[in-house]
Amino acid sequence: MTTYSAADVIAAERTALVGTLNEAGPxxxxxxxxxxxxxxxxxxxxxxxxxLVAAGVMGGPLGKRTERLTNEYAQQLADPASYRLAVQKFADLPGYGGMRKRWPVADAAMNTxxxxxxxxxxxxxxxxxxxxEVPAETQQKIWDDVRSRGRLLAGKSYPEGLVLExxxxxxxxxxxxxxxxxxVATVLSGQPAELVLYLFGRESAARIEVS
Structure with a gap:
């Protein structure tokens, strides 16, 4: 079996995202x-x-500024050529402090x-x-991440209890x-990637069983 490192996992997910964005267009x-x-x-x-923009994604005092900057930037990317260049820019970013190359484990924890x-x-x-199709090794690393961060991801949506399978x-x-x-706790069952989608608020798009 191929051994997947954190660097392998984040690189594969970034490649998948870049390819999906390119194929979809602006x-x-x-x-x-x-x-x-x-x-x-x-x-x-x-x-x-x-x-500071990243900090405003979750709302709060910086939320309106983040929304404004995002919309302004998005307006510049309406042209397909500008959009393609921006996709390549994202693919080539070094990450915070060169994180992508210098600290791939931190990159994976933050971005996978x-x-x-x-x-x-x-x-x-x-x-x-x-x-x-996500490799089983990647799914396992995603599952490890979900188990360690599950309470944070779930927030207060399951006050009667939550079990993941x-x-x-x-x-x-x-x-x-x-x-x-x-x-009785809510039980969510499915592949790790599908559980992530559900916990991130994409319930209608996630392929899981709820009991």
């Missing part, structure tokens, strides 16, 4: 409400080049799930919900939030 729909692919690309570039979700934001916006991976079950006395 005006394709995404699962991000109000965004076309050019908005998503603008977000990705600003996120890795302007820390982000890239995976945004790739599917483009792929599945057309209604085709077929899962992308990924059949075929080790360990196959992860209790993210224990159920309250007398309550």
């Amino acid at each position: 005006a394709a729909p995404t699962l991000c409400e109000g965004w076309q692919t050019r908005h998503l690309l603008a977000h990705l570039i600003l996120r890795e080049t302007q820390p 799930l982000e890239y995976l979700v945004h790739t599917e934001d483009v792929r599945r916006a057309t209604g085709d919900l077929s899962p992308r 990924a059949p075929g991976y080790s360990p196959s079950t992860a209790t993210i939030q224990g159920p309250k006395p007398g309550k």
Whole structure:
């Protein structure tokens, strides 16, 4: 079996995202409400080049500024040629402080799930919900990440408890939030990549079972 490092995983997910963005063009729909692919690309570039913009993605005091800068940049990418150049710019970015080459483990921790979700934001916006073929080794690393960050990803959406199941991976079950006395936890079951999509708010596009 091929051994996948964190650097291999993040490189593969970045390549998949770049290819998906190039194929879609600047005006394709995404699962991000109000965004076309050019908005998503603008977000990705600003996120890795302007820390204050990245901080505003989650809203708060910097939220309006982030939204304005993203929309302004996206407007510049409406032209297909400008869009293609921007996709290449994203592919060639060094990351924070040269993170992509100098600290691939940190790069993977920060960006693997982000890239995976945004790739599917483009792929599945057309209604085709077929899962992308993701190597089992990558799925395992995604599952490790989901188990360690599950409570943060789930937020307060499951106050009665949340259990994740990924059949075929080790360990196959992860209790993210224990159920309250007398309550039954929600169980989400599926491939790790599909669980990520669900936890990132793409419930209708994720191929999982809920019980």
